Amino acid sequence: MTTHQHLVTFLAMPFKLAFMTVGVMREAVGHAQVQGFVDRVPGVYQAADTSDGFHARSIRDVGTWLHSWGEIELPACFPAPPSDKHIAMTLSLWRDLESVAAFSYHGPHGEALTKRREWFEKSKFPEYAAWWVPADHAINWKEGNARLEHLHFNGPSAFSFNFAHPFDSGGNATRLDREAVKMKAALNAKTPVS
Numbered sequence: 001m002t003t004h005q006h007l008v009t010f011l012a013m014p015f016k017l018a019f020m021t022v023g024v025m026r027e028a029v030g031h032a033q034v035q036g037f038v039d040r041v042p043g044v045y046q047a048a049d050t051s052d053g054f055h056a057r058s059i060r061d062v063g064t065w066l067h068s069w070g071e072i073e074l075p076a077c078f079p080a081p082p083s084d085k086h087i088a089m090t091l092s093l094w095r096d097l098e099s100v101a102a103f104s105y106h107g108p109h110g111e112a113l114t115k116r117r118e119w120f121e122k123s124k125f126p127e128y129a130a131w132w133v134p135a136d137h138a139i140n141w142k143e144g145n146a147r148l149e150h151l152h153f154n155g156p157s158a159f160s161f162n163f164a165h166p167f168d169s170g171g172n173a174t175r176l177d178r179e180a181v182k183m184k185a186a187l188n189a190k191t192p193v194s
Contacts, residue, residue: 014135015169016055017094020144021128022075023120028085029065037088037119038062040112047108048092050191052184053099057092058141067091067141075145077125077152088120091144097130097166098177102184126151129160132169 027033041062048054058069065085072089074080081087094100103109129148133139147160156165158172168174 015132016135016137017096017100017130017169018133018139018144018147019090019092019094019100019128019130020141020148021088021090022078022123022125022148023088023116023127024074024078024081024123025086025088025120026118028083030085034119036115037112040108043108044112047188048103050188051099051103052187052191053095054103055093055095057090060090069139070141072141073145075125075148075152077149078123089141089144091139091141093133093139097163098180099184100130101163101176101181102188105181106185107188126162128162130162130166131160132158132167 025034025037029038041060045057045059048057058067060067067089069091072084072087074087074089092100105113126148129144129151131147150157151160151162154160156162156167158167161167163176166174166176
């Protein structure tokens with residue numbers, strides 16, 4: 001196969017949006033100050049699982065705080081917390097950035113975001129990063145950390161970006177379609193959560 005044929009094959013591949021979030025809680029899991037966050041985790045996960053455009057996520061066991069996609073590791077740009085029980089991270093795959101925005105800023109997750117400063121330390125580092133991956137690519141925490149660190153040190157690019165400065169799967173700067181976000185949020189609100 002020629003280089004041109006490889007490029008054409010690569011460009012024809014379907015993509016998914018990888019999305020990682022990072023937060024350092026003010027207290028460890030089990031402390032009363034962060035219990036409101038911990039109590040919301042199952043409902044937020046259920047809302048994600050039924051959201052329009054959602055594909056998959058690393059599943060956290062709330063009892064052990066372990067993830068199904070492997071052991072988490074805080075990005076190197078973050079200061080080390082007192083313990084792993086202070087770290088809250090997610091790693092997920094989505095159809096597009098509008099689907100993530102609809103889930104993130106509406107419904108149970110949107111409500112939890114309004115309380116984040118009660119539970120989480122304020123950070124001078126990016127609290128999330130987005131990037132495109134081939135549909136059959138298995139993402140992992142190290143990859144997510146590299147993307148978030150790149151966003152922190154270099155700003156948004158096709159390699160790693162945020163809602164304010166997104167890129168499409170072809171690597172082109174684009175804009176978040178706010179009307180699509182509203183439509184997806186409305187659709188999510190109608191979807192029953194078991």
